Amino acid sequence: MDDLLRIDDALSEEQRLIRDTVKEFVSDRVLPHVGDWFEDASFPARELAPALGELGVLGMHLEGYGCAGLDAVAYGVACRELEAGDSGLRSFVSVQGSLAMFPIWKYGSAEQKEEWLPRMASGEAIGCFGLTEPDHGSDPAGMRTHAKQDPSGDWILNGAKMWITNGSIADVAVVWAQTEEGIRGFVVPTDTPGFSAPEIHKKMSLRASVTSSLYFDDVRLPAAAVLPGVRGLKGPLSCLSEARFGILWGVVGAARACLESAVDYSRSRVQFDRPIGGFQLTQEKLAWMYVGLGQSQLTALHLGRLKDAGSITPRQISFGKLANVRAALDIARQARTVLGGNGITLEYPVIRHMNNLESVLTYEGTQEIHTLVLGEALTGIPAYR
Amino acid sequence: MNIVVCVKQVPDTATERKLRSDDKTLDRDAADGVVNELDEYAVEEALRLKEAHGGEVTVLTMGPDKASETIRKALAMGADKAVHLVDDALHGSDALGTSYALAQTLKKIGFDLVVLGSESTDARTGVLAAMLAERLGVPQLTFANKVEVNGTSIAIQRVTDYGYDKVEAVLPAVVSVVEKINEPRYPSFKGIMAAKKKPVEKLGVADAEIDVAQVGLAGSWSEVADFAAAPPRAAGTVVKDEGDGGVKAADFLASKKFV
Numbered sequence: 001m002d003d004l005l006r007i008d009d010a011l012s013e014e015q016r017l018i019r020d021t022v023k024e025f026v027s028d029r030v031l032p033h034v035g036d037w038f039e040d041a042s043f044p045a046r047e048l049a050p051a052l053g054e055l056g057v058l059g060m061h062l063e064g065y066g067c068a069g070l071d072a073v074a075y076g077v078a079c080r081e082l083e084a085g086d087s088g089l090r091s092f093v094s095v096q097g098s099l100a101m102f103p104i105w106k107y108g109s110a111e112q113k114e115e116w117l118p119r120m121a122s123g124e125a126i127g128c129f130g131l132t133e134p135d136h137g138s139d140p141a142g143m144r145t146h147a148k149q150d151p152s153g154d155w156i157l158n159g160a161k162m163w164i165t166n167g168s169i170a171d172v173a174v175v176w177a178q179t180e181e182g183i184r185g186f187v188v189p190t191d192t193p194g195f196s197a198p199e200i201h202k203k204m205s206l207r208a209s210v211t212s213s214l215y216f217d218d219v220r221l222p223a224a225a226v227l228p229g230v231r232g233l234k235g236p237l238s239c240l241s242e243a244r245f246g247i248l249w250g251v252v253g254a255a256r257a258c259l260e261s262a263v264d265y266s267r268s269r270v271q272f273d274r275p276i277g278g279f280q281l282t283q284e285k286l287a288w289m290y291v292g293l294g295q296s297q298l299t300a301l302h303l304g305r306l307k308d309a310g311s312i313t314p315r316q317i318s319f320g321k322l323a324n325v326r327a328a329l330d331i332a333r334q335a336r337t338v339l340g341g342n343g344i345t346l347e348y349p350v351i352r353h354m355n356n357l358e359s360v361l362t363y364e365g366t367q368e369i370h371t372l373v374l375g376e377a378l379t380g381i382p383a384y385r
Numbered sequence: 386m387n388i389v390v391c392v393k394q395v396p397d398t399a400t401e402r403k404l405r406s407d408d409k410t411l412d413r414d415a416a417d418g419v420v421n422e423l424d425e426y427a428v429e430e431a432l433r434l435k436e437a438h439g440g441e442v443t444v445l446t447m448g449p450d451k452a453s454e455t456i457r458k459a460l461a462m463g464a465d466k467a468v469h470l471v472d473d474a475l476h477g478s479d480a481l482g483t484s485y486a487l488a489q490t491l492k493k494i495g496f497d498l499v500v501l502g503s504e505s506t507d508a509r510t511g512v513l514a515a516m517l518a519e520r521l522g523v524p525q526l527t528f529a530n531k532v533e534v535n536g537t538s539i540a541i542q543r544v545t546d547y548g549y550d551k552v553e554a555v556l557p558a559v560v561s562v563v564e565k566i567n568e569p570r571y572p573s574f575k576g577i578m579a580a581k582k583k584p585v586e587k588l589g590v591a592d593a594e595i596d597v598a599q600v601g602l603a604g605s606w607s608e609v610a611d612f613a614a615a616p617p618r619a620a621g622t623v624v625k626d627e628g629d630g631g632v633k634a635a636d637f638l639a640s641k642k643f644v
Contacts, residue, residue, distance in 0.1 A: 013457050017577045020419075020458075025571055056574025068574035078574075 001260045005294045007301060015074045022081035025055060030085040035346035037208035041201070043088055045126060045169050045210065049096075053123025057082070057093055059101040061242075065117035067101075072307035076249030076300055084253030087356035088209030090246065095165045096120060098242035100127025103174050103185055106238070107229030112187050116172055128170035128197075130161035130214050131236045137163075138369050141233055145216065146178040147186060147226075155226065157186060157194075157219040163363065167197040167212025174227075175214070176236045185227035185235050194219035205359040208352075241317050244364050245307060248320035249300045251328035251360060252293065254353040258328075258335035259289045261350050265339050276338070285338055289331045296324040315377050322370035329357040386440035386534065386556075389494065390431045390464065391487060391501040391513075392424040394448050394455040398506050408602060409609040410477045411507055413449060420455045423502025425462075426562050429569040430532055431500045432463045438534055441465045443494065447475060447486055453585070460580035461572030468494055472589040477602030480508065484516035486600050490593040491521060496557055498539070503528050503561040514561035524554035530565040 003009075008016065029051065037043055052058055056068040061075040070078070083090035101120050104112050119125035136142045145159025157177060167173070173188045173195070188195060194217040199210060227235070263286060266277030276282050303320045306312040332354035336343040344351050361367050369384075376382045396402045396416035403412040420428075431442045444459040444467040446452050456467045470490050478486060491499060499521075504511035518525030526532075529541035530549065537556045542549040544563050572580075590597055598604055624633045638644045 013454060014577050014581060016454070017458060017461055017572060017580075018574060021461075021571050021574075021577070054573060055571055056576075060574055068578060070574060070578070074574075 001256075001263055004290065005298070007294070007297050010301060011073065011077065015071075015077050018070065018074050019077045019081055021055065022057070022078050023084070025051075026081060026085035026089070030089055034086045034089075034208055035349075035352065037088075038086070038352050039207070039346055041203070041207045043092065043208045043210055045092060045166070048089075048092070049123030049126055051123070052093065053121060056121075057097075058123055059097040059105070059117065059121045061097065062101060062105045062117075062121075065105070065113060066121035067105075067117070072245065072312075073301065073304035075246065076304045079246040079250040080253035080256075080300070082253065083250035084257045086208050086352065087250065087254055087360055088206050090250040090253075091165050091206060091209050094243045094246045094250070095129055096127055098246055099129035099239050100166075100170075100172065100174050102242050103129075103227060103230075103235065103239050104187060107185060107227040107235060108187065109224065109228050111224065112227070116187065120172075125171040126166055126169055128164050128166040128173045128212075128214075129236075129239065130164055130167075130173050130175040131240075132161060132163050134160060134162045134213075138366055140176075140236065141183075143176065143178060143183070145175070147184065147221075148179070149223070153223040155186065155221040155223065157188070157216040157221060159216050161214040163200070164197070164212045164214050165206075166210055167214050168199040169210050170197070173197075173214060174239075175216070182232050183235065184231060186221060186225050187227065188216075188219065188221060188225065192219050192221065205355040205357075207355075237314070240364055241314050244317050244321045245303065245312075247360060247364055248296075248303060248317065248324045251324050251357065252296050252300055254357060254360075255289075255293050255296065255328035255331040258332045258350050258353050259286070259293055261348050262286060262289065262335035262338040265342065265348070269340075282338060285334045289334050292327040292331050296327040299323055315373055318365065318370040318373040321365060322367055322374065325357065325361050326367065329354070329361055332357055386434065386438050387443070387495060387497045388431045388434060388440060389443045389445050389491060389496040389499050390424070390427050390459065391445050391499065391517075392428065392455055392459050393421040393502075393505050393507075394418040394446065394452040395421045395505055395507040398422075402507070404609065404612050408477060409612060410602070413451065418451055418454055420458050421502055421505045421507075423504060423506075423562065423564060424459075425502075425569040426564055426566055427500045427502050428459045428462050428464060429567045430560075430562050431498075432570070433567065434498070434500075434532065434534055440497070443468060443496075445487065445490060445494070446470065447478075447483060447490075449476075456585055457577075457580050458572060460583045460585075461577040462570055463572075463576060464583075466583055467585045469585055469587045470589075470593060471587055472595075474590045474595075474597045474601050477605060478600045479605035479607045480510045480512050480516060481606050482600040482604050484513055484520055486590075486593065486595050487513075488517055488520035489595045490588060491517070493588075493593055498534070498556055499559040500532075501559075501561050503563050514559050518559040521557075521559065524558045525561075526552050526554055526558055527561040529560050529562050532560055532562070532566070 059067040060070045063069040147155045147157045175186045196215045197212045199212050269276050335350045397419045400416040403415045405412045442464040444464045447470040526541045528544045530544050531542040533540045540553045543552045
């Protein structure tokens with residue numbers, strides 16, 4: 001399919017090479033199998049993580065500790081090509097790099113960084129991020145998970161987290177908990193006694209991705225387990241801004257995969273003696289999908305440039321996450337109709353992306369919360385509660 | 386060991402490839418350029434030889450400015466430096482002219498071993514390795530699916546219809562590789578970032594002491610007389626199996642001289 005607006009011409013040679021490399025990897029290692037992973041509700045993280053590490057995907061936008069140090073646009077392009085494979089793959093990478101490695105890299109002690117970052121960059125160690133709780137999703141400030149220091153200085157962690165990507169397969173969890181001095185982050189090795197992470201089953205979305213609950217039952221952590229560099233909700237929120245940036249690029253890839261599939265199908269599927277792509281109703285669908293795709297791509301590129309300039313704001317990221325996920329979901333649903341009955345099978349990527357995007361619409365700030373962020377930006381009146 | 390890998394930028398085989406109506410050469414602007422697939426295997430083999438025996442891998446490309454993308458990919462895979470032979474006078478060179486231009490450049494930059502893919506996906510002549518070796522006056526070891534270097538001697542397995550030949554020679558030499566030889570690595574992100582800083586030397590025809598009468602469209606010994614679009618695929622023949630399907634299939638294959 002033609003990049004009609006030639007948006008990728010704006011990429012540098014390195015950014016294009018990163019695009020092509022990830023695309024090739026996804027085409028070789030993911031696309032032949034992802035339909036089966038989705039059907040079997042499995043994700044071969046232990047096989048993929050070292051390969052992704054070797055490529056330099058894990059923590060790609062961080063500097064040092066074996067990370068590649070990519071600029072924001074290159075990071076975005078890589079997320080786009082990963083999610084053109086599957087949102088589950090991109091989620092794995094986002095969680096590893098932006099939610100687990102980023103807080104250690106940004107707020108961790110020298111020891112925490114040395115212990116975890118090189119192993120996480122290589123894919124030897126897998127990380128997860130515990131913020132959302134069963135009763136506190138959009139309202140994380142109300143979290144009930146708490147940590148208390150006993151007289152020895154050790155932290156005792158109790159509580160539960162939910163909807164945690166990579167939870168059951170992680171070697172380390174970055175867990176946010178209430179303390180007497182406000183919300184703090186903790187680096188929790190998952191083999192610590194009292195830690196458990198049962199997998200959440202019966203999902204109809206992000207099936208090629210591991211989702212878990214985390215339970216902390218008197219988990220005893222050394223004083224050095226706390227992230228020294230941040231206090232309060234701004235810690236986890238800053239991680240989410242990183243990850244949301246990856247999402248607003250990533251969903252462009254999922255949307256593109258759906259449109260490509262719909263275009264191919266419409267050109268070869270014959271009804272009433274002509275390809276259905278020759279019917280005006282189909283062309284209208286395809287044309288609007290193309291418009292939506294181009295607009296979300298431009299939004300992503302613009303926000304990437306703002307991020308590289310160091311001036312991006314959380315509100316701008318909310319705009320991108322809201323607009324691009326919505327556009328991608330609309331494109332996926334339209335593509336599904338073009339494919340007719342075939343649109344519901346895993347022989348084609350469309351229903352997989354469509355179902356995945358239902359999760360993406362909700363996680364990392366629901367569309368409702370991002371809507372309220374923009375509402376507040378316009379009116380000056382917060383409407384969250 | 387000083388290894389030079391010749392890589393060529395070709396139009397993406399996944400897109401529709403076109404010839405230009407004015408001079409009947411390949412329309413390089415009509416499709417995205419990619420590294421000729423077999424040349425990626427050549428780069429991989431050169432990197433493995435370097436990893437085993439030490440030395441340096443230099444990428445050599447002849448092509449327009451746009452071919453720098455191809456150089457960048459080879460550097461990102463791990464090659465150390467590159468030479469880009471770029472000059473309008475080279476436009477339209479056939480295999481003979483290309484082999485002359487590359488040979489002149491190779492004489493200038495020096496080499497112990499030249500590695501290249503056994504053919505390109507655009508022109509598909511498959512003769513460049515032989516021509517290069519002849520022009521350089523060194524042994525040619527072509528269609529290799531295995532390469533072993535021991536000191537100054539080199540041995541390959543040359544793929545044939547009946548299996549393989551063992552071919553041995555003394556360096557310097559030219560080797561062409563087939564796709565069975567290895568599995569090319571992906572350029573890593575760190576490799577991609579590092580490639581920016583690797584030296585790329587641009588040479589024109591004068592720098593490489595190339596006689597312009599022997600290159601370009603005018604200097605070529607072969608020319609494209611005419612071309613036409615491939616005819617649309619005709620509808621297939623449907624053969625009904627009425628208990629004699631096997632016979633009909635065999636007859637069909639015999640009519641096409643397959644059996």
